[in-house]
Amino acid sequence: MSVKSRLKVVLCWHMHQPDYRGADHSDFQLPWVYLHGIKDYVDMVAHLENNSDARAVVNFAPVLLEQIDDYVQQISDWLEKGLLIKDPLLAALAGPGLPMDQAARRDLIHACRKANEKQLIHRFRTFHRLVDIAGWIDGHRENSMYLNDQYLVDLLVWYHLAWMGEHARINDLRVKSLEKKRHGYSCDDRRVLVQAILDLLRGIIPRYRRLAQQGRVELSVTPYAHPIVPLLLDINSTREAMPDAELPNVEAYPSGEERARWHIRKGIEVFRKHFGFEPVGCWPSEGAVSERTLELLDEEGFRWAATGQQVLHNSLVASKGGDLEPNWLHKPYWSTDNGINCFFRDDGLSDLIGFTYADWHADDAVGNLIQHLENIADATEGKSDRIVSIIMDGENAWEHYPRNGCFFLTALYKALAEHPRLALTTFNNYLSKRGKQSDRLDKVVAGSWVYGTFSTWIGDPDKNRGWEMLVDAKRAFDRVMESDRLNEKQREQAEIQMATCEGSDWFWWFGDYNPGDTVSDFESLFRKQLTFLYELLGEEPPEYLQHVFAKGSGDPSLGGVMRQNV
Structure with a gap:
C-alpha cells in the first residue's frame, strides 16, 4: 500500500507547565519545570532522535520555554559565579548548606516525597528506605531534630536521581555512578548532579529545534501565558455548551479581544526567539476554541489549530442535527x-x-492501540482525507508507566513507523500534501478538549470568584495603562504580570474536585500574583487578596494533572 493511501496518524504531545515563579519572577514556588525537564522533555526528544522514521507534533507553551531558559541561566550562574539558585529544592541540592530551622527541614523532607510511589519511589531500594524514614517523622514530628545533614543530602540526591529520565539513567555516566554509590553523598557529588541537570536542561530546546529543522517533528505553540482565549473574548460563550452554567458576576472580560490577540502574538514572538522560525500550528490553551478564537488564529497567520472530539461533536450536532x-x-x-x-x-x-496503558505490558498496550487504528483504517477505507489525531499531555502520564514509558514509547514509534497500513505524519x-479539501464546519460550539465545555475553568463558585478577582485587577490595569503614570519599562512589566494572572492553570485547580495541597499551592500563588500586579500599577491591593477563597478536598485520577473524557 502506498504511503499516500495509508491512514494518517498524528501523535501530538503538548508540553506545558504554568509559570511557577513568584511575584516579580522571584523564587520558583514549585519545581515541576526542571523535574519534568530532566525526566520527560529529555526522554520524549530522545525517543524521536532514536527512531529516524518517527514523526510527531510537539507543542510548547511559551512560559515553559521561558522557565527552562531561566533555570539554565540560574544553574550556570551558580556553577560559574556562586549565585543563589532561586528554586528552594534545587538550591538545597546544590548546597553546600542546608536549612537549620526544623520547620524548613520538614518542608524539605515533604518536598522530596512528591513522586509517584510505585514507579519513582519503590523502584529504588535506597530511596524507598529514605522515604520510609520521612514517613515516620511525619507521625513523630518532634523527632525531626535527630535527622542529620547526611540524611537530608542523601534524600535530596535520591529524589533527583529518581526523577531522572530513562535515557539519562542509561547513558549518563555521572547519573549511573551516583546511583551505584547509594549513600553518603558529598558536596562534590551534589555539584556533579547539578551539572548533569544543567546539561540536560540546556539541551532540550536545541534538540527539538534540530529535529524540526530535519523535518522529523513539527513544533507548534500555545498563546503566551496559556489563557482560555474564548473566555477572554466572551465569558458568555461558556453557555454554548453549558446552557445552565452559573457564571461570574461580571458582564465581560474588559478589552478581552485585545488581550487575546496580545497572548497570541507574544506566544509567536517567544516561539520564534527559541526556535528561529514562526509556527504554523496552534494548540489553543486546553484546546479551547470558539468561532472568534479560530478567526483570531487565522488572522495571526496560523494554518491549523486543534481541539477536542466533543467540541466537534457539539458543533456538528448544532450544524446538522x-x-x-x-x-x-x-x-x-x-x-x-x-x-x-x-x-x-x-x-x-x-x-x-x-x-x-500504564498498567499493561508495553507490547500488549501497543498491540491494542494498533488494533484500534487498524479498525479505523478499515472503516475509512477509500477516504483520501482520513487522519487520526492522538493529542495528549506530553509529560504527566509517564511517571505512571514503568521506566518512564520507555518500553511503551519505543514500541509505539517502531510499530507505527513500520506498519504497512498506517503512516505517521504531522x-x-x-x-501540505493535500491542500485545502477539508469539510466545512458551519458552526463552532465554544468548548475545550475537556468534556467539550469550559467547566474545568468556570462555573464552580471558587472558579467564578477567581474570575471576579481577575476582572477587578484587569479594570485597574486598564485604568492605569490609559494614564501616564508608568514609564515604558514599568508598562512592559505590568503587561507581563497581567498575562501571568490570566493563565488558565489557576482556574484548573480551583474547586473541590482537586486535592487540597495542590489547590492551596495555586490559590496562594494566584493571590500573590494579583497582589503584585496591583503593586506594579501603584494601586492598593484589595483586602480580599489576604484571604483564602478556594480549598480542595478531592482525590482525582493521577492527582488532577490530567482529565479523562468520561
Missing part, C-alpha cells in the same frame, strides 16, 4: 468564515495512553 455521518471524527474541518484547518482529538485513543505535512 443529531444524524452524524460515519467516521465524522477522523478528518479535518474548516469553518465558514475563516480558512484555518481544524483537527480534532480522538478522545478514546488519547485517554487509553493517558489513563489505561499536521502541517498532512496539509
